[in-house]
Amino acid sequence: FPMRRLVGFWGAFVILTALVAAGVLVVTKTTLRELGGAVAQVGRRIWAWRRKPVAVAPKVAATVRKVKPTTPTLKKSAPANGPAATSRAPKPPKAKSRPKPQPRPNTDGYELPPLELLHLGEAEGINRRSLEQTAAALEDALIQHGVDAKLVRIVPGPTVTRYEIELAPGVKVSRVTSLSHDIAYALASADVRILAPIPGKSAIGIEVPNARRRVITLGDILRSDVAAKEKNPVSIGLGMDISGKALMLNIDELPHVLIAGATGAGKSSCINAIVTSILARATPEEVRLILVDPKRVELGQYNGVPHLMTRVITNPKKAAEALQWAVAEMDRRYELLADAGVRDIGSYREKWDAGGLDEESFDRFPYIVIIVDELNDLMMVAGRAVEESVVRIAQMARAVGIHLVLATQRPSVNVITGVIKANVPSRLAFAVASQTDSRVILDSSGAEKLVGLGDMLVVTAREPKPERIQGAFVTEDEVRSVVDWVKGQRKSQYEAKMFEAAEKKAAVEEEFDGEDPDIMRQAMELVVRSQLGSTSMLQRKLRIGFARAGRVMDILESKGIVGPSEGSKAREVHMTVEEFEATMAASQ
Known part of the structure; x- marks a missing residue:
């Protein structure tokens, strides 16, 4: 009452309220800054709760606290690289009539498999509420750790969603990268990957795995507009990037690729997608294959297709002999290029098609793609011979159309030697166990943060910065359908001279x-x-x-x-x- 007489009712109320609040802060050891942050957080949550949910459209243009999320165009595309990774398996379309083959001139009646044999995946809607909740949790985590940043864009992808943030002037990028574990804790996700900065942007990308992944099928890629524009016969359907764009990879531009990752990460599915892409897009006159499968169970289903130069090789010593034959074939082709007065296979084939080369002295040789499913077994049995052949092919074979695809589940320096890495600039890195394994493959970290089942980082000679891709998945039934189609078009014609020199040498050594x-x-x-x-x-x-x-x-x-x-x-x-x-x- 004395205070009420001095300052009146409202004055006494304000003073007593302030004293009580100060006492609470002292007792609970809470600072004014922490109190303000808590009040702001409660206000944001109330505001987000009161907002009405925005309907998902092919292109989302609504804002989340002045954030413009960018979503991919949702055509018939879908999730990860394997049935175990999917929230919903792709359903084959009902075929009312026999699918029509793809047209291809000058193939002596050979018809490419119809792309309808490769099924489309099912589109998945975007959970707007989940995106908003994750964005709010991310902003709260940055505020709590004193990072002045603004969320500017949300990019939902098939496997992960990228949250792009811009830092205030004077804030170091290292402050965000050092908080990777704290951000992962706040978002309740162990596989958060921080891209600092995003190539070509003044922003930091925080990639968070989606709760529901979408299946990306090989049909989604090969039946897309991007694939329709790609005419090179050695272009393969690799997968879909984080923005939902189909990605075709031209092996002729790589020109050799190394695939590595832990067991179950998606290497074998990637190899099946590569082989199936070639069978679906190229004739045997355009591309021939040499498949090496020491495990004997991954590539045996392709035996008998007309694209093969020999049966699928399962013996490591035979594989070393096949690589030596490829070196000899490379030397022969270089002699033909020199005699024809051209520099590469593209110019040579143009001159051949124009009738500028004598058919008796020259031949229109096809591209040769050599795919090794497990390099580790070859290096253990015939390491020196394999490494010498691989290095020679990698150094010189691009101009004559011979390309290597090497895969291994053991990314150690004993398998991926420095000489091989120096001559194979393109890498596909799947999920690995440690940062050390990631550095062996990519010369940088990042692969240890992948979520597996087709999630990969792609590095090429043209794009040295790793790009995150969700690999395309092709089922065994789809592979069988394509293989049966190409077998029905033409019988296999194996190269009889591939192992002839090695057999003669073995006979002489036996003598x-x-x-x-x-x-x-x-x-x-x-x-x-x-x-x-x-x-x-x-x-x-x-x-x-x-x-x-x-x-x-x-x-x-x-x-x-x-x-x-x-x-x-x-x-x-x-x-x-x-x-x-x-x-x-x-x-x-």
């Missing part, structure tokens, strides 16, 4: 008891021409050790070329120079 044929021929010529069966002479002339020289001499004895050992004396030679020359001429 010489496993010894190097070149060493044996040189030793035979030295002994016969000098008429001196001396082990020490072989050591000096051939620069080999005593044990090996003795073994070579024993083999010559078993062939009847020299006589038995006579102690320290040289062995007697039983073959004349004329007989040796006749034997060499007959063997040649």
